[in-house]
Amino acid sequence: MTNTTLTIPAKNGGSFDAYVAMPEGVSPDNPAPCVIVIQEIFGVNNGLRGKCNWLASQGFIAIAPDLFWRVEPKIELSDQIPEQLQRAFDLFGQFDIDKGIEDLKQTLHTIKGHANSNGNVGCLGYCLGGKLAYLLACHSDVKASIGYYGVGIENLLADAKSIKGKLMLHIAEKDGFVPPEAQTQIRQTLGGRDNIVLHSYPDMDHAFTREGGDNYDAGNAEIADSHSILFLKENLS
Amino acid sequence: MCSADPKELAKKSLMIMRELCDGNGATADSVQIKEARGEVLDMQGITHIELTHITEQERKVGKHIQGALLPNAQMLGAEIAQTIAKMGKNDESRKVITGKLLNRTDKGFSSHGEEINLPEFGIEYTTHEPCGSCQGQGGATCKRCNGRCQETCTQCHAKTMIPCRKCSGNGFTMGQDNKQQKCNFCFGHRQVACPLCQKRGTIKCRICNGAGKTKCDPCKGSGAFSVFTKLKIAIKTLFEMDRTSVPAPVVYAIENSGDKLVAQKHIDLISAESVRREDGGMAIHYKARFPYGDLVFSVNGKPITAHLFGNRGKMLKLKPFLEDMIEPGLEHLGRAAQGDGRVANLIKKASQYKLIASALLFVSSMPKKKAFMALKRKYPMGISNDAVMQIIKQSDQALGNVTRKPRYMGLGAGLIVTVLLIGGLLLTKTYAAIIVKMPHLIFEIILSTGLVALCGYLTTIIIKKFADKARSQAIGHLMAANTKMVAPAKTRTSGLYAYIGAAIILLIISEITRHVGLATPAWYPIK
Structure with missing residues (x-):
């Protein structure tokens, strides 16, 4: 696996960096599918780069754009340091969701043309990224989207009618940021659709797949990740 | 089949006339038949049946089949013409088609210009048309790369190399001893291979994904449209009769309401047979019989003429005569409507005529439109519609004045x-x-x-x-x-x-x- 950084031009001027993890053996003659890894509120930090590397090890070109670049570029925070946690919430407060979606569309456009890409692009996001993955599914031609414990999706369910690709949502049933009523709303609206898969994890709290986090649960994280890999392989290969 | 006896019908007509005249300026006994001539007439008629059709078309993207698949639109036209021609010749079809008329109570007698749908003969066809936009190819040259499959790399802008990120393009970095050392990422070359295009200077076109073609929008990449044609068959009727063989008033009655005359048994149909015309077309031939005669009534000594027609003694060409007979009553009613004099007395005088009394009663017990219909039912002949309407209006006004x-x-x-x-x-x-x-x-x-x-x-x-x-x-x-x-x-x-x-x-x-x-x-x- 190799990694590099791409500079992606933003739609209305400026540019932002994106971390790219490239699987072994890919080349223009042996292209691979791409996955946009969408950050939590902690920026493109070690944890997120680790997720990119994990996807690369599974044969996907993984790219994680720095979505907080308009507020503060190249920010990397940890949930384990209280000041940084506070800073993360501050940045989240200043983050413009619409601009974020615009940047993700630019990322999608760029990585699609990568010399080693097979042209099939999916996305996968955690927390804030989970919501953005849902919105990217609603408002772009991304082929497959995966949202891990996305926050605030219940308020955006009307957008779901425009989902063209496939969507998978991992829902933590004890998520402190997604109350049971919101989860019910999501299930009632999105459940039963052919192109949407919902996975629920009883007794799991928010960020149960974040290694080193307070709510990390290795067993459920492995189940969720294996669902995701299978889903991405089915839809992007 | 026997038609009613004209003599009996004349007697029936006399009863009707007496009913109309009694209490309207005449007594029942003052109405008599002065002259009566009657006979039973036969006539022949024919209802021609023409096959007509309409087509409804629907287009759908892609190749689908509903009904019979035909190679093209020309074949469709020929197939439709052939289907209709076959239908006209086929005995079974002809039986069904003529049965549509013969099974009715009027048996299609005097049906003229009527269109009857035949849903049982509906047929569906499909033709496939190539898409005009892509000439049936399903794809169009990609507008972004013009079919070249590649576009300029957005990272290096076709330079194939980008400045080294680690040394910011200087070729060296500061070591731990604060001394410059060769950058270990670009090895002092200041540049590294573009990570997006891998030194190619171009990347795959992101619109067509390197295919050089995109799906044709109108046909959604299928290259074809399916045209579903629904053929709906109908028949149109045309009635002909020998107008010289029947009296003119009967011609008028048949042409205007011949279907009702048969259904209500004014006319007897001796036969109604499906026939094949010389040109191969379909028709129904009728032989009909009905009583007809001329009547002259004497009402208060004045002659009133009418033509007797049909099994139920229908009187044709009976000119309005009641208005003259009730004229004094109409004058009183007119004055009452204008409030000219003692309205209650005028109404009483006018109501001495049965027709006006009925109008006053109807107006008192129902809305004007219904009152008109009720009076018309009671006096279906012998008075014009305009006169009935005028009597109803004046009755309403007169009653308004009295109150x-x-x-x-x-x-x-x-x-x-x-x-x-x-x-x-x-x-x-x-x-x-x-x-x-x-x-x-x-x-x-x-x-x-x-x-x-x-x-x-x-x-x-x-x-x-x-x-x-x-x-x-x-x-x-x-x-x-x-x-x-x-x-x-x-x-x-x-x-x-x-x-x-x-x-x-x-x-x-x-x-x-x-x-x-x-x-x-x-x-x-x-x-």
């Missing part, structure tokens, strides 16, 4: 009752005692509105009573004891005045309460 004064009197009496009721409530301490228990202004408004409605309603009842009495004086002699009457003419208008009057009285009394120091309704503007 005018009583309506005003009723309105006056009702308004006095209103003053007593509202005054009794507001000009005493009763009102103050009531409103003190009301928690909100809205209840006081409801109370006042209810009071106005009650007074208006009472006044309307009083008006109706007065008007009813006057109407009974004028036409009571015509009414049976249990005749159900509608409200006398114009009592609804007077009723409206009753409600307006009640509202005005409430306002006036409210104003009075202000000046005499009694409780004024809270809704009443004091300033």
Whole structure:
């Protein structure tokens, strides 16, 4: 696996960096599918780069754009340091969701043309990224989207009618940021659709797949990740 | 099959004429048959059946099949023409088609210009058309890369190399001993291979994903459209008869309502047979029989002519004669409608004629349109529609006039009752005692509105009573004891005045309460 950084031009001027993890053996003659890894509120930090590397090890070109670049570029925070946690919430407060979606569309456009890409692009996001993955599914031609414990999706369910690709949502049933009523709303609206898969994890709290986090649960994280890999392989290969 | 005896029918016609004339300026005995000539006539007719069709088309993207698949639109036209031609020749189809008419009560006799759908013969066809936009290819050259499959790399802009990120393009970095050292990422070359295009300078076109073509939009990449054609078959009828073999009034009657004449058995159909025309077309041939004759009635010595037609003694060409016979009554009714003289007396005189009496009764017991229809049913011949309408109108006006004064009197009496009721409530301490228990202004408004409605309603009842009495004086002699009457003419208008009057009285009394120091309704503007 190799990694590099791409500079992606933003739609209305400026540019932002994106971390790219490239699987072994890919080349223009042996292209691979791409996955946009969408950050939590902690920026493109070690944890997120680790997720990119994990996807690369599974044969996907993984790219994680720095979505907080308009507020503060190249920010990397940890949930384990209280000041940084506070800073993360501050940045989240200043983050413009619409601009974020615009940047993700630019990322999608760029990585699609990568010399080693097979042209099939999916996305996968955690927390804030989970919501953005849902919105990217609603408002772009991304082929497959995966949202891990996305926050605030219940308020955006009307957008779901425009989902063209496939969507998978991992829902933590004890998520402190997604109350049971919101989860019910999501299930009632999105459940039963052919192109949407919902996975629920009883007794799991928010960020149960974040290694080193307070709510990390290795067993459920492995189940969720294996669902995701299978889903991405089915839809992007 | 035998048609009715013309002599018997003439007698029946006499009964009808006596019914029309009796009490309308003549007695039953004064109506006699002066001359009667009758015979049974036979006639022949033919209803031609032409096959017609309509096609409905629907286009759908892609290649689909519904019904028979045909290679192209030309073949479709030929197939439709062939299908219709076959249908006309096929005995089974002809039986079904002619059966559509023969199974009806009129057997299609005199059906002319009628269109009958034959849903059982509906056929669906499909043709496939190549997409005009992509000439059936399903794809179009990608507009972004013009079919080159590649576009300029957005990272290096075709330079294939980008400045090294680690040394920012300097070729060296600062070591731990604060000395410059060769960059270990670009090895001092200052540049590294573009990570996006891998030194190619171009990347795969992101619109067509390197294919050089995109899906054609109109056909969604299928290259074709399916055209579904629904062929709907119908028949159109055309009736022909030998107009010279039957009297002119009968020709007119058959051409205008021949279907009803057969269905209601005025005419007997001796035979109705499906035939093949010389040109191969379909038709139904009829032989019909009916009694016909000329009649001359004598009514009060005056001759009235009519043609007798059909098994039920229908009289054709009977000119309106009743208007002349009831002329004196019409004159009285006209004067009553204009209010010229003592209206009640004029109505009584006019109602000596049965026809006018019926009109007055109908107008009293039903709306004008229904009254017209009822009078027309009672006098279906011998009087024109215009005359019937005029009699109905004048009857309504006359009854309105006879109730005018009583309506005003009723309105006056009702308004006095209103003053007593509202005054009794507001000009005493009763009102103050009531409103003190009301928690909100809205209840006081409801109370006042209810009071106005009650007074208006009472006044309307009083008006109706007065008007009813006057109407009974004028036409009571015509009414049976249990005749159900509608409200006398114009009592609804007077009723409206009753409600307006009640509202005005409430306002006036409210104003009075202000000046005499009694409780004024809270809704009443004091300033």
